[in-house]
Amino acid sequence: xxxxxxxxxxxxxxxxxxxxxxxxxxxxxxxxxxxxxxxxxxxxxxxxxxxxxxxxxxxxxxxxxxxxxxxxxxxxxxxxxxxxxxxxxxxxxxxxxxxxxxxxxxxxxxxxxxxxxxxxxxxxxxxxxxxxxxxxxxxxxxxxxxxxxxxxxxxxxxxxxxxxxxxxxxxxxxxxxxxxxxxxxxxxxxxxxxxxxxxxxxxxxxxxxxxxxxxxxxxxxxxxxxxxxxxxxxxxxxxxxxxxxxxxxxxxxxxxxxxxxxxxxxxxxxxxxxxxxxxxxxxxxxxxxxxxxxxxxxxxxxxxxxxxxxxxxxxxxxxxxxxxxxxxxxxxxxxxxxxxxxxxxxxxxxxxxxxxxxxxxxxxxxxxxxxxxxxxxxxxxxxxxxxxxxxxxxxxxxxxxxxxxxxxxxxxxxxxxxxxxxxxxxxxxxxxxxxxxxxxxxxxxxxxxxxxxxxxxxxxxxxxxxxxxxxxxxxxxxxxxxxxxxxxxxxxxxxxxxxxxxxxxxxxxxxxxxxxxxxxxxxxxxxxxxxxxxxxxxxxxxxxxxxxxxxxxxxxxxxxxxxxxxxxxxxxxxxxxxxx
Amino acid sequence: xxxxxxxxxxxxxxxxxxxxxxxxxxxxxxxxxxxxxxxxxxxxxxxxxxxxxxxxxxxxxxxxxxxx
Numbered sequence: 001x002x003x004x005x006x007x008x009x010x011x012x013x014x015x016x017x018x019x020x021x022x023x024x025x026x027x028x029x030x031x032x033x034x035x036x037x038x039x040x041x042x043x044x045x046x047x048x049x050x051x052x053x054x055x056x057x058x059x060x061x062x063x064x065x066x067x068x069x070x071x072x073x074x075x076x077x078x079x080x081x082x083x084x085x086x087x088x089x090x091x092x093x094x095x096x097x098x099x100x101x102x103x104x105x106x107x108x109x110x111x112x113x114x115x116x117x118x119x120x121x122x123x124x125x126x127x128x129x130x131x132x133x134x135x136x137x138x139x140x141x142x143x144x145x146x147x148x149x150x151x152x153x154x155x156x157x158x159x160x161x162x163x164x165x166x167x168x169x170x171x172x173x174x175x176x177x178x179x180x181x182x183x184x185x186x187x188x189x190x191x192x193x194x195x196x197x198x199x200x201x202x203x204x205x206x207x208x209x210x211x212x213x214x215x216x217x218x219x220x221x222x223x224x225x226x227x228x229x230x231x232x233x234x235x236x237x238x239x240x241x242x243x244x245x246x247x248x249x250x251x252x253x254x255x256x257x258x259x260x261x262x263x264x265x266x267x268x269x270x271x272x273x274x275x276x277x278x279x280x281x282x283x284x285x286x287x288x289x290x291x292x293x294x295x296x297x298x299x300x301x302x303x304x305x306x307x308x309x310x311x312x313x314x315x316x317x318x319x320x321x322x323x324x325x326x327x328x329x330x331x332x333x334x335x336x337x338x339x340x341x342x343x344x345x346x347x348x349x350x351x352x353x354x355x356x357x358x359x360x361x362x363x364x365x366x367x368x369x370x371x372x373x374x375x376x377x378x379x380x381x382x383x384x385x386x387x388x389x390x391x392x393x394x395x396x397x398x399x400x401x402x403x404x405x406x407x408x409x410x411x412x413x414x415x416x417x418x419x420x421x422x423x424x425x426x427x428x429x430x431x432x433x434x435x436x437x438x439x440x441x442x443x444x445x446x447x448x449x450x451x452x453x454x455x456x457x458x459x460x461x462x463x464x465x466x467x468x469x470x471x472x473x474x475x476x477x478x479x480x481x482x483x484x485x486x487x488x489x490x491x492x493x494x495x496x497x498x499x500x501x502x503x504x505x506x507x508x509x510x511x512x513x514x515x516x517x518x519x520x521x522x523x524x525x526x527x528x529x530x531x532x533x534x535x536x537x538x539x540x541x542x543x544x545x546x547x548x549x550x551x552x553x554x555x556x557x558x559x560x561x562x563x564x565x566x567x568x569x570x571x572x573x574x575x576x577x578x579x580x
Numbered sequence: 581x582x583x584x585x586x587x588x589x590x591x592x593x594x595x596x597x598x599x600x601x602x603x604x605x606x607x608x609x610x611x612x613x614x615x616x617x618x619x620x621x622x623x624x625x626x627x628x629x630x631x632x633x634x635x636x637x638x639x640x641x642x643x644x645x646x647x648x
Binding site: 379382386388389390391393394398400401404405407410411 | 593596597600601603604605606607608609610612615642643645
């Protein structure tokens with residue numbers, strides 16, 4: 001990114017934030033911090049919010065005085081909305097964002113693919129939601145401002161130098177003419193694709209620096225069209241190009257197109273080079289409304305990652321840790337997944353409830369997710385922007401046949417971002433009962449969402465799975481909600497909070513049950529969990545299954561928690577007569 | 581034909597993807613001068629695997645350029 005031109009953005013006002021300098025003692029920030037986050041973009045702000053939900057304070061260092069200049073990442077996955085809900089920031093996203101489920105692709109002028117992403121009427125969120133990044137950041141800043149007790153957001157603050165040792169990191173910061181040092185136990189680098197921290201530590205990213213370059217353009221125009229993903233291959237308006245078009249809020253439309261190898265990126269983002277491309281495209285679409293250019297920039301697609309996201313006391317997240325190609329919207333969405341994976345682990349380590357080794361599972365799980373994301377994204381990229389003659393020839397063959405040979409259209413499908421299981425992590429535990437379960441909800445899988453009724457009101461299961469570990473319990477005859485609560489209370493010996501969600505087919509008598517009694521009237525949860533009465537699922541604070549049992553005592557759950565957190569059971573006296 | 585049914589039901593989107601990618605790479609590897617010959621040879625081999633005059637004739641007609 002980088003080269004860009006910006007016009008006035010419709011319906012959005014940039015708030016300019018004052019520089020923030022803490023009280024200094026001889027050029028030093030007097031407080032030693034637990035966590036400093038470098039970068040106040042969506043990933044850094046998301047992490048600060050996620051840590052605040054865990055009760056952990058952080059300082060966010062942001063060089064700029066406001067949110068990002070252009071629309072940048074515009075497409076959030078359903079999973080990102082679930083995470084934003086857990087961060088307490090959902091409302092703005094729902095009222096401003098435009099949800100969508102479908103897409104259409106054209107070859108020249110013929111429609112060759114129409115896809116509909118999996119979703120059901122009972123789903124809480126649509127599979128995709130379009131919202132420009134400046135709104136994403138603004139809503140996260142607003143949410144962070146409500147947590148001023150735990151989030152110290154330092155605008156106009158630049159990281160000049162850093163020095164890490166085994167116990168923490170010393171930072172040289174500058175705010176205008178003021179320079180000062182600050183110390184922190186942990187530094188999280190959320191400073192983007194060109195991470196200064198990554199470069200200062202001399203860390204190399206591995207993978208494929210794929211040379212695809214794209215122009216991304218925002219245009220303001222009032223079109224009465226639905227929100228869907230539109231793609232044109234080799235359109236008559238711009239022969240040889242692949243054009244993508246997405247609706248954003250406030251009558252802004254995004255156009256993406258790839259640059260040819262011989263085109264200069266800087267030259268091609270000049271208005272006089274962008275306007276003819278848009279003009280031709282709009283003429284082809286018979287758009288006769290007035291329109292104007294809002295923003296143009298370039299994007300370089302790479303599939304690169306650090307091998308490890310944890311380097312002593314420095315942790316990497318989002319684009320600072322890994323890059324994915326543009327197609328399939330895995331960039332910012334995987335950044336939010338990083339944050340939600342990392343926050344509870346870092347909080348547990350900071351608060352002394354877990355061994356620092358827990359953080360290596362963050363690195364392992366998210367690196368595996370990156371590798372799978374890249375393999376999916378590369379498939380899309382190879383089709384959207386063929387890297388060699390064979391891919392180009394075959395793509396043209398597929399496109400020219402797909403209208404009459406529907407089965408071939410699966411090759412055109414853009415394979416949008418989806419949630420990936422963590423199959424290879426030390427946090428997946430195999431109980432003696434594991435083999436007896438059927439169904440997909442094995443350890444490492446994200447618990448899918450289901451409608452539930454709670455306290456007489458319609459809610460969703462996902463709303464009950466956050467902030468702490470949760471034991472999902474399916475009571476049976478002789479195991480009442482009270483018994484389950486007692487068992488879970490007994491499991492709390494690790495110091496790690498554990499919540500209880502009791503799934504029942506109906507509430508007996510009382511219409512208003514306790515807040516953790518979830519009515520699964522249709523039996524969908526019981527079926528998906530393959531849960532006979534007494535079954536117990538232990539779910540991580542980020543919503544993934546750790547372990548499942550046909551029957552479990554408080555001792556079983558506590559032992560699992562000890563293993564996950566890497567703290568010896570004896571230290572908490574679990575062997576010493578905790579009732580089961 | 582039960583054999584055909586079994587063969588087709590095992591043909592997943594992932595497998596189609598994998599074979600497609602393999603073919604793209606093979607065409608690139610053949611090089612500009614020999615890609616046509618490569619595709620002709622591939623067509624012959626696939627027709628031999630098909631062992632169906634009708635299916636082959638239909639595909640030959642469908643593949644005609646300009647009628648997609």
